Amino acid sequence: DADVTQTPRNRITKTGKRIMLECSQTKGHDRMYWYRQDPGLGLRLIYYSFDVKDINKGEISDGYSVSRQAQAKFSLSLESAIPNQTALYFCATSDPTGGSYNEQFFGPGTRLTVL
Amino acid sequence: KQEVTQIPAALSVPEGENLVLNCSFTDSAIYNLQWFRQDPGKGLTSLLLIQSSQREQTSGRLNASLDKSSGRSTLYIAASQPGDSATYLCAVSGNTGKLIFGQGTTLQVKP
Numbered sequence: 322d323a324d325v326t327q328t329p330r331n332r333i334t335k336t337g338k339r340i341m342l343e344c345s346q347t348k349g350h351d352r353m354y355w356y357r358q359d360p361g362l363g364l365r366l367i368y369y370s371f372d373v374k375d376i377n378k379g380e381i382s383d384g385y386s387v388s389r390q391a392q393a394k395f396s397l398s399l400e401s402a403i404p405n406q407t408a409l410y411f412c413a414t415s416d417p418t419g420g421s422y423n424e425q426f427f428g429p430g431t432r433l434t435v436l
Numbered sequence: 437k438q439e440v441t442q443i444p445a446a447l448s449v450p451e452g453e454n455l456v457l458n459c460s461f462t463d464s465a466i467y468n469l470q471w472f473r474q475d476p477g478k479g480l481t482s483l484l485l486i487q488s489s490q491r492e493q494t495s496g497r498l499n500a501s502l503d504k505s506s507g508r509s510t511l512y513i514a515a516s517q518p519g520d521s522a523t524y525l526c527a528v529s530g531n532t533g534k535l536i537f538g539q540g541t542t543l544q545v546k547p
Contacts, residue, residue, distance in 0.1 A: 352533055364525070364537040379534065411479065415533050422468050422487050423533045427480040 324348045325428035327412050333434045334402050342397045342431050344412030352415045353395040354425065355379075355387065357408040364411065370395055402435045409433075438463045442526055442538035449516055450546050457511040457541045459526030464504050470535070471500050471511050472525040480525065484511070516545045 325346045334340050344353065355367040356379075366379030368387040376389055384406060388396045399406055412428040439462045449455055459469075468487050472480040484493045484500040486509070492501040499512040513520060523542045527535040 354534075356535075361539070363539045364527075364535075366534055369532075369534060409477075413480075413535075417533060422485060423529060423531075424468075424470065424482060424485045425527075425529075425533070425535060426482060427472075429479040430477075432477070 325412060325414055325426055327410075327428040327431050329431060330429065331432045333436065335436050336403055338402050340399045340402055340433070342410055342412075342433070344395045344397070344428055346393050346412075346414045346428075348414050348416070348426060349392075350414035350416045350426075351392060352417060352423070353389070354413040354415070355385075355395070355397045356411045356413065357381070357406075358411065358430075359408050367397065367410075399433075399435075402433075404435045407433060407435045438466075438528060438530075438536045440526060440528055440536050440538035442524075442541050444541060445539065446542045446544075448544040448546065451516060451518060453516050453545075454512070454514050455516055455543070457513070457524050457526075457543070459509040459511070459538055461507045461509075461528050461536075464507050465530065466504065466528045467531045467533075469500075469502055469509050469526065469528050471498075471509075472527065474523045474525060474540070476523075483524075513543075516543075518545050518547050521545050 354369040356364045410431045413425045415425045417423045471483045486502040497514040523540045525540045527537045
């Protein structure tokens with residue numbers, strides 16, 4: 322089984338709809354991240370969480386919100402989706418302790434299309 | 437503000453060639469540097485992580501080097517194979533763990 326899973330894998334929605342992307346991990350990592358990838362712009366950080374009570378905005382958090390339900394679960398919400406939020410979304414986890422040196426591990430991605 | 441640049445944006449080589457992918461970053465105060473592989477429409481696979489105190493890391497046919505003072509890293513792929521065709525991404529982080537990515541180099545290895 323994959324260590325970092327994302328659901329759904331593909332989603333098509335309409336402008337104005339609320340949508341939630343979910344991420345689960347079995348790696349036991351405290352740190353979790355949400356990125357989006359756009360052609361020509363690369364990957365950019367949306368939100369990150371160091372533990373259940375520590376959530377921080379990233380580079381491009383406007384229009385997004387997150388919830389860290391447990392150590393293993395980190396959800397990204399689009400309150401009112403707009404077409405320029407069409408992108409590939411990735412969740413990642415890391416462990417800053419020991420010999421891991423905060424190496425990040427990524428999920429398979431969610432392809433979101435907003436019409 | 438940290439910026440990461442990867443050159444070239446695309447590269448096509450015949451099978452068996454040794455090749456080098458380049459990554460440069462503007463702020464040398466990094467915690468680590470990671471190289472990833474991404475297949476079309478797929479997720480990112482971590483290839484190598486170099487701590488800021490290290491000069492290089494090796495995994496199989498891959499060797500990554502880091503020169504923090506000059507803000508450069510290279511990924512060397514030996515004896516390239518068609519299965520190596522993918523986009524290779526370089527990313528740097530500070531001690532908060534946030535990654536700043538380059539735009540990637542898309543590699544095609546022709547049989």
